[in-house]
Amino acid sequence: MSYKDVLVHADHAEGTLHPDFSGLLAAARKIGRPVAVVAASAEHLDNLVEQVKRHPVESLCAVETPAGEQLITSELAALTAALDRLVDGDAEKVGAVLLSSGIKCRELAGRLAVRRNMGLIIDAVGLDLVDGAVIVQQSVLGGQYSVASGVNHGAPVICLRPDSVSADVNSPETVVGCMVTRMGIAVPSDADAVVLSTSEHRVLDGRPELNSAPIVIGGGRGLNSAENFGLVQDLADLMGAAVGASRAAVDAGFCDRSLQVGETGQIIEPELYIAVGISGAIQHRVGMQNAKKIIAINTDANAPIFDIADLGIVGDAFTVVPQLMEALRDRAGATS
Amino acid sequence: MKIAVLIKQVPDTASPRSVDPDTLRITRDPAEAVIDEISERALEKALQLRTEHGGEVVVVSMGPDKAVASLRHGLALGADRGVHLNDDSFAGADLVWTATLLAAGLSTIDSVDLILAGNASTDGRGGAVPAMLAELLQMAQATSLQAFDVVDGVLTGERILEDGVQKIQATLPVVVSVTENIAEPRFPGFKGIMTAKRKKILTLDATSLATVGEVDPSGRLVGANVVRSVIENPARSSGEKFVDDGLSGQRISDYLKAEGLV
Numbered sequence: 028m029s030y031k032d033v034l035v036h037a038d039h040a041e042g043t044l045h046p047d048f049s050g051l052l053a054a055a056r057k058i059g060r061p062v063a064v065v066a067a068s069a070e071h072l073d074n075l076v077e078q079v080k081r082h083p084v085e086s087l088c089a090v091e092t093p094a095g096e097q098l099i100t101s102e103l104a105a106l107t108a109a110l111d112r113l114v115d116g117d118a119e120k121v122g123a124v125l126l127s128s129g130i131k132c133r134e135l136a137g138r139l140a141v142r143r144n145m146g147l148i149i150d151a152v153g154l155d156l157v158d159g160a161v162i163v164q165q166s167v168l169g170g171q172y173s174v175a176s177g178v179n180h181g182a183p184v185i186c187l188r189p190d191s192v193s194a195d196v197n198s199p200e201t202v203v204g205c206m207v208t209r210m211g212i213a214v215p216s217d218a219d220a221v222v223l224s225t226s227e228h229r230v231l232d233g234r235p236e237l238n239s240a241p242i243v244i245g246g247g248r249g250l251n252s253a254e255n256f257g258l259v260q261d262l263a264d265l266m267g268a269a270v271g272a273s274r275a276a277v278d279a280g281f282c283d284r285s286l287q288v289g290e291t292g293q294i295i296e297p298e299l300y301i302a303v304g305i306s307g308a309i310q311h312r313v314g315m316q317n318a319k320k321i322i323a324i325n326t327d328a329n330a331p332i333f334d335i336a337d338l339g340i341v342g343d344a345f346t347v348v349p350q351l352m353e354a355l356r357d358r359a360g361a362t363s
Numbered sequence: 364m365k366i367a368v369l370i371k372q373v374p375d376t377a378s379p380r381s382v383d384p385d386t387l388r389i390t391r392d393p394a395e396a397v398i399d400e401i402s403e404r405a406l407e408k409a410l411q412l413r414t415e416h417g418g419e420v421v422v423v424s425m426g427p428d429k430a431v432a433s434l435r436h437g438l439a440l441g442a443d444r445g446v447h448l449n450d451d452s453f454a455g456a457d458l459v460w461t462a463t464l465l466a467a468g469l470s471t472i473d474s475v476d477l478i479l480a481g482n483a484s485t486d487g488r489g490g491a492v493p494a495m496l497a498e499l500l501q502m503a504q505a506t507s508l509q510a511f512d513v514v515d516g517v518l519t520g521e522r523i524l525e526d527g528v529q530k531i532q533a534t535l536p537v538v539v540s541v542t543e544n545i546a547e548p549r550f551p552g553f554k555g556i557m558t559a560k561r562k563k564i565l566t567l568d569a570t571s572l573a574t575v576g577e578v579d580p581s582g583r584l585v586g587a588n589v590v591r592s593v594i595e596n597p598a599r600s601s602g603e604k605f606v607d608d609g610l611s612g613q614r615i616s617d618y619l620k621a622e623g624l625v
Binding site: 040122129133141142147149167170173175178183216224225238298299308309322335337338341343 | 492578618
């Protein structure tokens with residue numbers, strides 16, 4: 028059984044390498060020999076090559092994309108060109124293509140799978156090589172089931188959820204030299220949208236990202252108003268946590284919809300989730316029940332959130348949360 | 364303007380959902396099957412566009428016999444006709460095969476201007492099918508839109524990504540996927556439900572799909588993804604529950620300390 032090449036997509040935003048890249052590399056190393064691919068315009072490419080080379084990767088394909096504002100087809104053409112170069116007439120040489128699970132990356136993965144007639148697995152939470160075959164773990168129906176699957180034909184295109192593989196697993200500290208191959212592609216003739224402008228988000232206010240924060244404080248309808256929702260934000264700021272919300276809180280206008288956790292919002296798996304004034308409808312639970320630890324604060328002793336909470340407090344959030352913040356401040360004061 | 368809206372019937376997220384241990388697929392029967400809410404929102408946007416521009420709204424769904432209920436629901440809300448992709452061989456289709464079959468079905472609708480879909484379903488959650496349709500149908504993709512307008516054959520919209528918002532533009536025809544913010548779905552009225560019964564639903568099976576559509580599904584991978592095993596995770600159990608006695612803040616703080624979380 029030979030060790031195959033695994034093409035690893037190095038995503039970036041305006042020339043800054045995406046932090047998921049190191050986790051993708053570590054995952055790729057579990058199943059083969061990582062070959063990174065970065066696609067960028069001439070303006071950013073040199074800088075990105077340097078950023079990639081700081082990671083433990085022996086081989087990098089740097090594809091210069093033509094100037095222009097195509098939504099996706101330039102990057103897709105670059106990725107396809109890098110894959111074709113790696114395959115070089117022998118599909119057996121490539122073990123998998125790995126991408127992150129962001130919105131654009133899923134789309135790139137899907138289109139690449141269609142374009143090159145490959146299998147596609149999205150939302151992977153783990154990867155293994157079993158008897159030479161790539162086996163992918165997924166968590167489905169809100170974490171109720173763990174599924175292991177593979178493809179029965181060629182190499183899979185896989186989108187991996189962030190933090191699924193910790194970056195230090197099997198990774199050498201440093202790599203002796205990274206071989207950089209440069210390529211260029213022509214402007215693709217495929218129909219595409221153009222990007223007129225890009226604006227940064229929105230309501231994070233310096234807090235960590237909801238989908239990767241180790242601690243998330245979730246607020247629900249029990250907070251009663253947008254003004255009171257500030258209680259959750261205050262606790263999050265004290266703990267360095269991200270803010271989430273139930274659908275009921277979002278629908279009631281307490282906060283931005285981008286904070287919604289649940290079946291129709293984000294599915295998160297933080298180390299700690301503190302549910303404040305959240306009843307725990309199934310719609311919400313499937314979004315957060317895979318948190319390692321759950322603490323719930325709710326006035327209703329029968330709220331379903333208590334069924335999955337490691338620690339439950341039946342009480343008024345407006346009493347309990349300030350107490351908690353005081354206790355945390357005291358502790359910080361005592362140890363500093 | 365001719366608009367096709369992809370409708371997906373999914374197991375109700377409010378009812379217990381399960382994976383069949385024999386087929387290793389999500390149980391589609393007898394779980395309560397409902398139209399996915401994001402499909403209703405996409406359809407609402409399509410109906411608004413029809414009001415503005417005139418034209419026709421076609422609802423398209425792939426699924427077993429009972430998916431007809433979701434198509435009828437779409438017709439009751441105001442869609443003009445339906446297309447149902449239904450064949451035993453379609454069951455358990457993976458993402459690539461699903462996109463291929465949908466593209467074949469959509470290609471039977473002449474001169475479509477817009478194909479509208481939700482950004483991701485509540486069961487599979489892949490979020491890649493609309494982009495794959497754009498690839499298969501050689502149309503532009505305008506995906507993850509929270510708002511858009513069409514003026515003189517050009518779509519302009521706001522694309523929501525994890526870390527930003529892009530303003531994008533595309534010339535029709537376009538494959539569009541929408542986020543929850545796109546529109547609030549309406550409820551079907553009595554008149555809508557009655558007229559829906561007279562509206563036509565065209566059923567296409569594997570054989571007719573191969574001959575009618577401009578996209579030929581043959582030669583594509585069928586069922587490339589193979590599920591090896593499914594393990595049901597143990598239900599999460601609850602820990603200790605206390606009624607607030609004025610010491611809850613300290614209790615939580617102690618717990619966080621004991622668990623190494625602060």
